[in-house]
Amino acid sequence: MKSQKELSKTDHSTEDKIKNAARLIFHKKGYAATRTRDIAEEAGINLALLNYYFRSKEKLFDIIMLESLQGFLHSIKEVFNNEETSLENKIETLVSNYIDLLIEQPDIPLFLLSELRNNPNELVSKINIKQVLMNSYFIKQFKHAMNDGIIATMNPLHFIMNILGMTVFPFIASPILKSLSDISPADFEDLMNQRKILIPNWIKGMLIV
Amino acid sequence: MKSQKELSKTDHSTEDKIKNAARLIFHKKGYAATRTRDIAEEAGINLALLNYYFRSKEKLFDIIMLESLQGFLHSIKEVFNNEETSLENKIETLVSNYIDLLIEQPDIPLFLLSELRNNPNELVSKINIKQVLMNSYFIKQFKHAMNDGIIATMNPLHFIMNILGMTVFPFIASPILKSLSDISPADFEDLMNQRKILIPNWIKGMLIV
DNA sequence: GATTTTTTTAATCATTTGATTAAAATATTT
DNA sequence: AAATATTTTAATCAAATGATTAAAAAAATC
Numbered sequence: 001m002k003s004q005k006e007l008s009k010t011d012h013s014t015e016d017k018i019k020n021a022a023r024l025i026f027h028k029k030g031y032a033a034t035r036t037r038d039i040a041e042e043a044g045i046n047l048a049l050l051n052y053y054f055r056s057k058e059k060l061f062d063i064i065m066l067e068s069l070q071g072f073l074h075s076i077k078e079v080f081n082n083e084e085t086s087l088e089n090k091i092e093t094l095v096s097n098y099i100d101l102l103i104e105q106p107d108i109p110l111f112l113l114s115e116l117r118n119n120p121n122e123l124v125s126k127i128n129i130k131q132v133l134m135n136s137y138f139i140k141q142f143k144h145a146m147n148d149g150i151i152a153t154m155n156p157l158h159f160i161m162n163i164l165g166m167t168v169f170p171f172i173a174s175p176i177l178k179s180l181s182d183i184s185p186a187d188f189e190d191l192m193n194q195r196k197i198l199i200p201n202w203i204k205g206m207l208i209v
Numbered sequence: 210m211k212s213q214k215e216l217s218k219t220d221h222s223t224e225d226k227i228k229n230a231a232r233l234i235f236h237k238k239g240y241a242a243t244r245t246r247d248i249a250e251e252a253g254i255n256l257a258l259l260n261y262y263f264r265s266k267e268k269l270f271d272i273i274m275l276e277s278l279q280g281f282l283h284s285i286k287e288v289f290n291n292e293e294t295s296l297e298n299k300i301e302t303l304v305s306n307y308i309d310l311l312i313e314q315p316d317i318p319l320f321l322l323s324e325l326r327n328n329p330n331e332l333v334s335k336i337n338i339k340q341v342l343m344n345s346y347f348i349k350q351f352k353h354a355m356n357d358g359i360i361a362t363m364n365p366l367h368f369i370m371n372i373l374g375m376t377v378f379p380f381i382a383s384p385i386l387k388s389l390s391d392i393s394p395a396d397f398e399d400l401m402n403q404r405k406i407l408i409p410n411w412i413k414g415m416l417i418v
Numbered sequence: 419g420a421t422t423t424t425t426t427t428a429a430t431c432a433t434t435t436g437a438t439t440a441a442a443a444t445a446t447t448t
Numbered sequence: 449a450a451a452t453a454t455t456t457t458a459a460t461c462a463a464a465t466g467a468t469t470a471a472a473a474a475a476a477t478c
Contacts, residue, residue: 014455014456028327029241029327030239030241030242030323031242032238032239032241032242033239033240033241033242035434035435035436036435036436036437037434037435037436045456046456046457046458047436047437047457048437048438048439048456048457048458049455049456049457050436050437051436051437051438052455052456055437056436056437057435057436057437058436110322110323110326113319113381113382113384113385114239114319114323116384116385117319117384118237118238129385129388129389130388130389130390130391133389134389134390155400155403157386157389157390157392157400158400158403158404158407160386160389161375161378161379161382161386162375162411164378164382165374165375165376165377165378165379166370166371166374166375167374168374168378169370169373169374169377169378169381170370170374172322172378172381173322173370173373175322175325175326176322176325176338177366177369177370179334179338179339180338180339180342180343180366180369181339181343181366182339183366191364191366191367194364194367195367198367202371202411202414202415205411205414205415205417206411206414208414223425223426244464244465244466245465245466245467246464246465246466254426255426255427255428256427256466256467257426257427257428257467257468257469258425258426258427259466259467260466260467260468261425261426264467265466265467266465266466266467419478420477420478421476421477421478422475422476422477422478423474423475423476423477424473424474424475424476425472425473425474425475426471426472426473426474427470427471427472427473428469428470428471428472429468429469429470429471430467430468430469430470431466431467431468431469432465432466432467432468433464433465433466433467434463434464434465434466435462435463435464435465436461436462436463436464437460437461437462437463438459438460438461438462439458439459439460439461440457440458440459440460441456441457441458441459442455442456442457442458443454443455443456443457444453444454444455444456445452445453445454445455446451446452446453446454447450447451447452447453448449448450448451448452
């Protein structure tokens with residue numbers, strides 16, 4: 001089990017050291033609350049180096065943001081466009097993969113959602129999430145099963161909201177959930193691991209005609 | 210249907226004008242990204258007045274934060290401790306109330322979750338969410354029904370995560386969801402209103418033994 | 419209506435913070 | 449080894465930003 005910091009791939013080059021530090025702090029505090037000096041300190045470099053390599057805070061942020069978003073979508077892409085697996089299998093794999101990802105990097109969802117909130121972000125259109133998700137093989141399978149009466153009729157958006165809501169929300173709300181009961185971080189992780197099995201079962205229950 | 214701004218209760222007094230402006234901007238941009246000058250401009254007052262009435266940005270923020278958190282918990286409190294209603298009824302009421310609340314004030318969840326993320330917040334302990342939720346009549350009913358074999362066995366936390374996840378998450382992720390498909394804000398609101406019926410049904414499905 | 423208190427304003431301060439610059443240190447090339 | 453290019457640093461700048469102050473305006477009190 002590696003810590004967030006150790007996890008940061010080989011920071012051999014100075015550029016990587018800065019990027020890894022930036023990722024860590026941006027993810028934890030968001031753009032506005034992050035000081036370039038904090039990044040420099042975390043990276044163990046002089047502040048001027050940050051601007052030497054990345055020109056500005058904003059450009060550095062854009063790089064981190066793009067990579068984070070791509071990384072987060074990568075899991076979905078992989079699963080959604082696999083033409084070999086069943087609908088059920090996709091649900092199981094998606095939930096399980098995401099819970100693993102979120103246990104490792106619990107700050108990612110709140111980071112992404114906060115930063116995408118207002119920004120008239122070209123990123124979202126750049127990445128073309130719509131194409132990736134709504135035109136995926138997974139959605140085709142889903143619609144097909146609906147037409148064949150195998151699963152209940154439902155707007156696919158409801159379906160996606162339910163999967164993501166049940167999977168991602170606990171991590172977003174973990175500070176509150178942890179204070180709700182007296183669960184330790186280890187207990188919380190156990191609960192999340194239980195959900196790898198539970199969520200797919202609940203989801204399947206929603207699909208029964 | 211009032212806009213967020215008009216909704217702001219009677220800003221008769223200067224103090225109220227400032228608080229309402231602060232609430233609007235803090236909710237939308239978060240603490241770090243908010244400039245006291247923006248609040249002053251939104252309130253239509255001189256910047257010095259903000260400090261005259263509230264001493265500092267931080268003190269003003271603390272007031273808004275406390276009120277927002279209390280407001281958000283108020284809905285739960287009301288429903289959870291009603292000893293007249295059934296478990297099913299509580300679920301329906303809670304989901305319906307929250308969806309109404311979130312349609313009116315969609316910025317609240319991301320605001321609360323972002324700001325509570327790191328802060329070693331005394332607020333959370335001050336408000337004592339634990340007492341409100343985990344020792345509520347609702348949880349008693351839930352545990353009782355489990356013991357009697359009326360509903361499936363499940364950690365109550367899973368149950369709360371599922372209700373809140375399915376209810377709140379779509380609003381947090383709405384910027385992305387809206388770009389996912391081509392739904393208009395009106396379409397989105399329709400979807401959310403559908404969920405007032407759908408979510409309680411899905412939840413009940415999870416509880417079947 | 420004069421006096422005192424409260425509210426509001428314009429101007430300014432001090433600190434923070436993103437960014438730059440010129441020089442030093444290090445690495446690379448010739 | 450000398451010359452050149454690259455990387456790093458310390459010092460500093462300029463703008464943004466939270467906060468204060470002293471004076472003006474308005475309201476309340478006598």
